[in-house]
Structure formats: C-alpha cells, structure tokens
Amino acid sequence: MEKIEDFLTERAREGLLRRLRPATARKGGKIYFGQKEYVDLSSNDYLGLSSHPKMVEAAREAAEAYGVGASASRLLSGDLEICHRLEERIAKFKGKEAALVFNSGYQANVGALSALYGEGDCIFSDKLNHASIVDGLMLSGAKFFRFRHNDMEHLGSVLLKERAGFKNALIITETIFSMDGDRPDLKSLISLKDRFGCALMVDEAHATGIFGKNGSGVAEEEGLADRVDLIMGTFGKALGSFGAYIAASGPMVEYMVNKCRSFIYSTALPPAVIACNIAAIELIKEEPFRRVELLNKAEYFRRILKEKGFEIKGASQIVPVIVGENRVAVKIAEALQAKGYWALPIRPPTVPKGEARLRFSLVFDHDIPTLERLADDIAKIRGKKTGSISVY
Ligand SMILES: Cc1ncc(COP(=O)(O)O)c(C=O)c1O
Missing domain, CATH: 3.40.640.10 (Type I PLP-dependent aspartate aminotransferase-like (Major domain))
Structure with missing residues (x-):
C-alpha cells in the first residue's frame, strides 16, 4: 500500500498523475464533457466511421x-x-x-x-x-x-x-x-x-x-x-x-x-x-473521398502551422507540434482546452526527452475554418512566430 501511495503522491507532485475524464458524448469531430463542447483533436476515428x-x-x-x-x-x-x-x-x-x-x-x-x-x-x-x-x-x-x-x-x-x-x-x-x-x-x-x-x-x-x-x-x-x-x-x-x-x-x-x-x-x-x-x-x-479530404486538410494544417514558425513532424493525419519542455506543452494544452479544443500534451516517456508536444489528430469531420482558427489560436497562445514561451 505504501508503494501505491508513494507512487500517486510522486506523480501528483510532478503534475504527471493521469486521470480518467468521462465524456458525455462524442460525434462528428466533437467531444462533450457535461454541457461543454470541444473540437476533438485526440481521437483516432480518422474517417468518422464510428458513427456511420x-x-x-x-x-x-x-x-x-x-x-x-x-x-x-x-x-x-x-x-x-x-x-x-x-x-x-x-x-x-x-x-x-x-x-x-x-x-x-x-x-x-x-x-x-x-x-x-x-x-x-x-x-x-x-x-x-x-x-x-x-x-x-x-x-x-x-x-x-x-x-x-x-x-x-x-x-x-x-x-x-x-x-x-x-x-x-x-x-x-x-x-x-x-x-x-x-x-x-x-x-x-x-x-x-x-x-x-x-x-x-x-x-x-x-x-x-x-x-x-x-x-x-x-x-x-x-x-x-x-x-x-x-x-x-x-x-x-x-x-x-x-x-x-x-x-x-x-x-x-x-x-x-x-x-x-x-x-x-x-x-x-x-x-x-x-x-x-x-x-x-x-x-x-x-467512400475514398474521406481519406482524400482528410489528407488534404492535414497537409493544409501542417502548411499554415509551418508558416507560423512551428516545428511540425511527419506527413500524415497525425500532426505533432513540438514545443520541447513539458510545462510548455501542458500550458498550451490547458489554454487550448479553455478555448474549446480537446488537445492533449504528450510528454516523456511517451516521446523522447525534450520533445514534449501537442499531438493534433485530425479527422474527416474537421473543417478548414476550424483548422485555421486553431492554428491562429495556437500561435496566439505560443507567442507567435518567434517560438518564444515568454507569454507565460
Ligand atoms: C501503433 C499502434 N499499435 C497498436 C495499438 C494497439 O491497438 P488497440 O488500441 O487496438 O489495442 C495502437 C493503439 O494505440 C497503436 O497506436
């Protein structure tokens, strides 16, 4: 028992304690907690087939x-x-x-x-x-x-x-x-x-x-x-x-x-x-149009993020924005959640040390205006083109 308590205390102290968050609904690229609606950027339902x-x-x-x-x-x-x-x-x-x-x-x-x-x-x-x-x-x-x-x-x-x-x-x-x-x-x-x-x-x-x-x-x-x-x-x-x-x-x-x-x-x-x-x-x-449109949207989202000076990895519907420090990833994710985006920080040991990130998982139901708004919001939160974290 002592081992379990020590583990939980240590995790909480480091801000790494994971908690379950029961959603009330999830559909069409959105997720709901209670009455609050978020754009769901953490789901793998890439083509929106789960509710087809x-x-x-x-x-x-x-x-x-x-x-x-x-x-x-x-x-x-x-x-x-x-x-x-x-x-x-x-x-x-x-x-x-x-x-x-x-x-x-x-x-x-x-x-x-x-x-x-x-x-x-x-x-x-x-x-x-x-x-x-x-x-x-x-x-x-x-x-x-x-x-x-x-x-x-x-x-x-x-x-x-x-x-x-x-x-x-x-x-x-x-x-x-x-x-x-x-x-x-x-x-x-x-x-x-x-x-x-x-x-x-x-x-x-x-x-x-x-x-x-x-x-x-x-x-x-x-x-x-x-x-x-x-x-x-x-x-x-x-x-x-x-x-x-x-x-x-x-x-x-x-x-x-x-x-x-x-x-x-x-x-x-x-x-x-x-x-x-x-x-x-x-x-x-x-319905091949689902994958074609998804990949087009992902390419566009990557491009506008790169234009804003962000470091983006890969070339797929998974769009990781590398921010480096754990606390920066956590802060950006919290600020995005406050604006109605369900995006989560990914930190070591899931990814290598120094490569904490926001992982945006795009789905067919996300539309272009939402992605443009999201890119603008990330840039505003992050402190625009400089990549500086001084906004905190
Ligand atoms: C690369 C990879 N392999 C395997 C799995 C496990 O698949 P499942 O969720 O069906 O257990 C996952 C799921 O997260 C994954 O990302």
Whole structure:
C-alpha cells in the first residue's frame, strides 16, 4: 500500500498523475464533457466511421442474428462464420494469403511476437514502436535490439554486429508512427531484411484506411505488401470499430491459431463488432473521398502551422507540434482546452526527452475554418512566430 501511495503522491507532485475524464458524448469531430463542447483533436476515428449509419446498422443486424456476446474463445464455440468472412476480406484487402483476427491491437502485437519468437531468436525494433510491440518483445524471450527511429544506417550496423548470433530474426516497425506521424523507409527495410535473412513485420494501426489507392495502408501504397511477412492492423482507429488482425501466409496464421496465447485464451469479439469490421472495409472501398479530404486538410494544417514558425513532424493525419519542455506543452494544452479544443500534451516517456508536444489528430469531420482558427489560436497562445514561451 505504501508503494501505491508513494507512487500517486510522486506523480501528483510532478503534475504527471493521469486521470480518467468521462465524456458525455462524442460525434462528428466533437467531444462533450457535461454541457461543454470541444473540437476533438485526440481521437483516432480518422474517417468518422464510428458513427456511420452503415456501421450502426451492421451492428444492430448482427446482434439480432447472433446475440450480443460471442460466448467463448474461437477454439471452443465462439468461432462464428462471419469472423471467417471478415478474415477473407482482410487477407484480400491487405494483399496476403490469410489473416487472423485478434481482440485488440495490443493483443495482436503481444500475442504474435511472443508466439513466433523466443529464446535463441532476435528482434530489431524501431525505438519509437508502440508499447504493445515493446511488451511483445519482452514477453517473447527473444533478444531484442532497438534501433534509432527510422535510421536505416543504424539498423544496418546493428544487424551486421548482432544478426549472425541468432536463429530466427525479425525487423519490426510501424508504418505511420503514432506520436510522430512519420513513416519508415520501407524499401530499405526490405533490402536489409533480405540481406540479413530476417522476417519483416509492420504495424499499420495508423495507416490502414488512410494510405494507398485502396486505403489498405503504406505497404499497399508503396507496392510492397507481398514483400512484408506480417502486416498488423487495427479496427479501432480509421475503421471506427474495434479489434485487430495480422495478415500473413497461410502456415503463419495456422501456427498462430495453435500457439498464440492472446488469441487462444480470450473470448472472441462480439458478432456486432465483427459485422462492423466487415462494414468498415466496405466503406473504405465505397467512400475514398474521406481519406482524400482528410489528407488534404492535414497537409493544409501542417502548411499554415509551418508558416507560423512551428516545428511540425511527419506527413500524415497525425500532426505533432513540438514545443520541447513539458510545462510548455501542458500550458498550451490547458489554454487550448479553455478555448474549446480537446488537445492533449504528450510528454516523456511517451516521446523522447525534450520533445514534449501537442499531438493534433485530425479527422474527416474537421473543417478548414476550424483548422485555421486553431492554428491562429495556437500561435496566439505560443507567442507567435518567434517560438518564444515568454507569454507565460
Ligand atoms: C501503433 C499502434 N499499435 C497498436 C495499438 C494497439 O491497438 P488497440 O488500441 O487496438 O489495442 C495502437 C493503439 O494505440 C497503436 O497506436
């Protein structure tokens, strides 16, 4: 108990204590706390699909047809035929032979990494990879090496030094990084994997539904899906629903069905969620204007922020404005909240020290006048073009 109290006191003293904030509603790029309305700049519902009428209808129909819960894990009696239909759609969407649905992206990464790799193997992971990947590395028992973010030269040198000492090897990266909104050099990753005899896994959580002609992700956009061994993606972000998957070869999927503990020992997704996931893949195909408009708006927002002298990272719907010090990020976020924007400060350890930021997550429903007003407000709060924090 003493340990818990010490932890909470310490966190509160540093201003780092996290608290839950129950929203009363969330729709159309807005979020409500009590009666107060905010522009929601922290959601991953990038395309606004979570409240799309076709999604709501799919959920209702499936709940009526199958009931609300799946009742068991898929290896018992929870394996519904619609889940197989979903997996066939995912495999086609991702350009792979097969796919396996997981209950969340966290479970997919932790489960796959720990099932596929173990003692005697090694994993090379980008330093900014998501916590679910890091936890998967630790649980796997494989030796892991974290290379500098998107630094292919560094990865090459670590591979040269370490690869030969291990049996199986994996390189793993996100394709759109959640905190920086940037992407890796996928072509170079593929030549390194070929040269050093590794497999390559990509996490397309923030790319699926947004990038590529068919909205499948960065691997599709770059024409490299068939060169990537495992493609992970989620349904909880641009696809507006819940759950995740890994698309890979048939034998790889069959192996995971038999070995992956997060898949085996968990109740299957509710049928309504599975039906929504199928509907979401259809909507990505039917309504490409959502991703096109979103990326255009994001590009415009980046441009006007840069013109105002801000340091912006990446090139996607995730727009991180780097402010450096933690307290500056906190102050700007508080001032923005007072003006009706739900934007949160992101601080270490989530991002590297000295790179505290405001992370603006744009969604289809944000309109241009709102983004222009937001850019003006950030500039006013921050102390305009100088980037100085003297306004405080
Ligand atoms: C890159 C990345 N991978 C995996 C996950 C986990 O996905 P889920 O929210 O479905 O557990 C997230 C979610 O935050 C993520 O950003």
